Amino acid sequence: MSATDTNADCMRPTGNAAPAELSTQEKERLRAPFNRERVFRNFSYFSPIVILLLWEISAQLGAIDLRFFPPPSAIAETFLSMIVSLELFRHIGATLQRVAVGFLMGAVPGLFMGIFLGLFLRPRQIVGPILAALYPVPKIAILPLILLVFGTGDMSKYVIIAIGVFFLMYYNTFGGVRQVPQIYLDVAQSTGANRYQVFTQIALPSALPQIFTGLKLSAGTSFIIIAAAEFLGARSGVGFFIWASWQTFSVTRMFVGIVTISLLGYLTLTLIDLIERRVVPWARN
Amino acid sequence: MTTTAATEASIIVEGLTKAFYEPRTDSETIALKKLSFSVRQGEFVCLVGPSGCGKTTALRVIADLEQPLSGEVQVVGGGRPAVVFQEQSVFPWMSVQDNIAFPLRVRGIWRKDRLERTRHLIDLVGLNGFEKSLPHQLSGGMKQRVSVARALAEDADVLLMDEPFGALDEQTRLELQQELLRIWDASGKTVLFITHSVDEALTLADRVLVMSHRPGRILADLQVGFSRPRDVVELRRDERFWDLTYKVWSLLKSGAAIEGDAG
Ligand SMILES: Nc1ncnc2c1ncn2[C@@H]1O[C@H](COP(=O)(O)OP(=O)(O)OP(=O)(O)O)[C@@H](O)[C@H]1O
Ligand SMILES: [Mg+2]
Secondary structure, eight states: OHHHHHHHHHTOSSSSSOOOOOOHHHHHHHHHHHHHHHHHHHHHTTTTHHHHHHHHHHHHTTOSOTTTSOOHHHHHHHHHHHHHTTHHHHHHHHHHHHHHHHHHHHHHHHHHHHHHHHHOHHHHHHHHHHHHHHTTSOTGGGHHHHHHHHOSSHHHHHHHHHHHHHHHHHHHHHHHHHTSOHHHHHHHHHTTOOHHHIIIIIIHHHHHHHHHHHHHHHHHHHHHHHHHHHHHSOSSSHHHHHHHHHHTTOHHHHHHHHHHHHHHHHHHHHHHHHHHHHHOGGGOO | OOHHHHHHEEEEEEEEEEEEEETTTTEEEEEEEEEEEEEETTOEEEEEOOTTSSHHHHHHHHTTSSOOSEEEEEEOSSSOOEEEOSSOOSOTTSOHHHHHTHHHHHTTOOHHHHHHHHHHHHHHTTOTTOTTOOGGGSOHHHHHHHHHHHHHHTOOSEEEEESTTTTSOHHHHHHHHHHHHHHHHHHOOEEEEEOSOHHHHHHHOSEEEEEOSSSBOEEEEEEOOOOSSOOTTGGGGOHHHHHHHHHHHHHHHHHHHHHHHHO
16 A cells, blocks of 8 residues: 555645745746737737828828828827817717617627527528528618618617627627537536536537637627718717718818727727637637 | 346446448448447446447447447436546636536536535545646646546446546556545446556456457456455556456457458
8 A cells, every 4th residue: 555655645746746946037037928928919009000100101201192191190180189179079979889789789699599509400400591591681781771660860770780790790609609529518418417508618618719709800890880870870970970071071080080980999809809818718829 | 137137237238239320421330239248336347449449439328428229228227427538528618626516517506515525536636736727728637637537526326437547647547546446445336447458457447348349349258356445556466467467468369360350
């Protein structure tokens, strides 16, 4: 017996073996790549500024037509004055609220539909083709119809965003669930997990990486759709603002609107990225 | 089979045939052909045989993860068997402790309780300090130990293990073998244990079933009579251990020769 007892101690080198300390240098060397990585990542958030810089330089050099492409410095000036006068915030608030509500209305059903059809054969065979037939219908083409049915208020904006988001979320989640390695489903089945548990414990987490891809696509698409929708039937929102500026040929103001939309989308995507990094740590590579 | 044997049997495999069909090439693979054996309650049985002979397939049918083509498989008595899979099977999205406690979660036990109840298993497989790690931060052998602990967490009467110690170094393997024997001694579980290692089979088992090449059938059913409790290291000083090792190896070799002639 004593032979194995001594073994027992060496057996757990990974666990509570005597703590082997690192030298300070070693600790530093160990952390260096991560620190470098963090610095780089923080910088990378600002890389879109490069576009603005190139634009500014070409404007200053007179390489582009200033009537259509005012320099970013001029846009920034207008931008700032509008922020000071709070004019822009009303539009940003309206747009964000529409996107948030529409996004949720589309993403949640899309997510559940994706998991449901991904897991179960019969529903997939029946409902799958219906969704495939509906997906290619151009959302902008049915906008007038939606305005007719839901009125020109916010509801029609929610609905048009929800439709677009639903399909992106559905297809990405579905793809994720279909790729759940069989072994995980086997483990669940062998422990006697019921359908609900397979749904929440296996299918959902396993599909999370693709679900996040869906969320990011959906977020971007939401802003594209809302801008278009606000062109047509709205009295507020960044899309309306762009349209109104264009009609009075205030090109600089129009660009303020465009940059605002771009910024809103960018911030949303970055936010989702950050959440993803916390929620899906195992899919980092 | 006599009635006395039937009443105390825990796993009964009777004329099990299992084949796989590949529609693309319209071909079939016969994995098992009329396989029969049984395992008594509280018995420790090892299944050895060449790669691809259908060991995993048999285990999956017993675990009710596959349906037999013909024949019958019966797991007598309480509940479903716990399974340690051959493949990497720990959930990458759960920490070590949550992976191990998963079977209790399925039963609806609160997190605090289930972590409490599985803490000793983390000790047992030597993963203390790694409770909160995610599997991608572990080595292959450590992941394997997580899946062994997860199966033990189920506390099922029947334990099906498919090369559970395959990815481990010799030393860790000996340690876990000893622990498994201890748990088995104390709990009276029925264990069906698949291994490639003749050595491991003789160390652990009451009986060793030697399988032929695919389609697998039982070449021999050997009693391993070493006294219990066993010391996995000391056992190797016993001469009968090497006699039996020789016997199993000859069987595997002759089984292969017959197959070679036939195919
Ligand atoms: N899902 C499957 N589809 C098709 N063929 C399969 C499937 N599973 C197993 N087989 C075939 O059945 C045979 C037996 O496979 P099995 O996994 O049971 O072997 P094994 O004895 O466990 O081998 P190893 O020791 O290498 O794990 C093999 O020829 C394999 O190709
Ligand atoms: Mg196998």
